[in-house]
Amino acid sequence: MMRALYLLYAAVAYAIFFATFLYLIAFVGNFSLVPVTVDFARVATPGIAAMIDIALIALFGIQHSVMARPGFKAGWTRIVPAPIERSTYVLFASIALIVMMAFWHQLPAPVWTITHGAGAAILWILFASGWAIVLTSTFLINHFELFGLQQAWFALRKRAAAPPVLRQPFFYKFVRHPLYSGFFIAFWATPVMTVGHLLLAVGLSIYMLIAIRYEERDLIDVFGEAYVGYRRRVGMLIPRVGGR
Numbered sequence: 569m570m571r572a573l574y575l576l577y578a579a580v581a582y583a584i585f586f587a588t589f590l591y592l593i594a595f596v597g598n599f600s601l602v603p604v605t606v607d608f609a610r611v612a613t614p615g616i617a618a619m620i621d622i623a624l625i626a627l628f629g630i631q632h633s634v635m636a637r638p639g640f641k642a643g644w645t646r647i648v649p650a651p652i653e654r655s656t657y658v659l660f661a662s663i664a665l666i667v668m669m670a671f672w673h674q675l676p677a678p679v680w681t682i683t684h685g686a687g688a689a690i691l692w693i694l695f696a697s698g699w700a701i702v703l704t705s706t707f708l709i710n711h712f713e714l715f716g717l718q719q720a721w722f723a724l725r726k727r728a729a730a731p732p733v734l735r736q737p738f739f740y741k742f743v744r745h746p747l748y749s750g751f752f753i754a755f756w757a758t759p760v761m762t763v764g765h766l767l768l769a770v771g772l773s774i775y776m777l778i779a780i781r782y783e784e785r786d787l788i789d790v791f792g793e794a795y796v797g798y799r800r801r802v803g804m805l806i807p808r809v810g811g812r
């Protein structure tokens with residue numbers, strides 16, 4: 569019974585994550601089908617708006633990074649059962665993103681505007697490719713484990729948790745962090761860059777660069793020499809010119 573509830577909880581957390589992910593695409597892309605976007609959000613004086621937005625990005629970054637660390641997980645699993653630890657992380661990450669988007673303040677002054685049809689089209693193609701790379705990368709790593717469903721499913725089936733596997737398929741042959749490369753492209757590729765959008769892109773880019781440092785430290789702890797060798801051979805976010 570308890571294990572079935574874990575799976576239900578994991579499914580709800582996953583549904584919330586997926587809806588939040590879809591909303592994030594619309595938020596960054598300023599799609600008019602959603603009520604609040606990066607450039608059509610709450611209004612305040614530029615100084616106040618910038619301070620609130622920076623605090624919101626920091627809140628997301630701190631939640632995302634602190635809760636991902638093995639030390640935090642070790643303490644946390646004394647409160648949260650192991651089969652739903654990842655789902656709880658996913659749920660908190662979604663809540664942090666929802667808070668960021670709900671309280672975001674627009675800063676609409678333009679930084680660049682590409683009016684040329686082909687130039688704008690290329691940037692929209694890049695935008696879409698960025699999100700596609702993000703989603704594809706989750707499947708290359710293990711989508712259902714990354715978002716907590718596998719752990720709850722295995723618990724229901726009374727299977728042991730899957731041991732960690734160092735994966736290097738497809739994008740991972742060219743860069744070590746394709747999911748973050750996808751986010752970089754998605755945040756920066758826009759025909760109309762406003763101050764607010766730039767703040768979001770810079771803030772989340774800095775966060776990702778910091779997150780990579782911590783993530784790689786953990787990956788070396790888990791995979792040792794195998795990850796050190798991978799890091800030597802393969803670029804971080806951009807493929808190394810001249811190959812391996």
Ligand SMILES: C[S@@+](CC[C@H](N)C(=O)[O-])C[C@H]1O[C@@H](n2cnc3c(N)ncnc32)[C@H](O)[C@@H]1O
Pocket residue numbers: 705709714733734735736740744745746747748749783786787
């Ligand atoms: C949000 S994913 C991001 C993965 C990677 N940083 C990227 O940008 O593609 C974070 C999780 O992926 C795991 N991870 C990162 N690289 C991995 C790899 N090559 N093989 C297996 N797991 C990996 C990390 O341990 C972490 O739990």
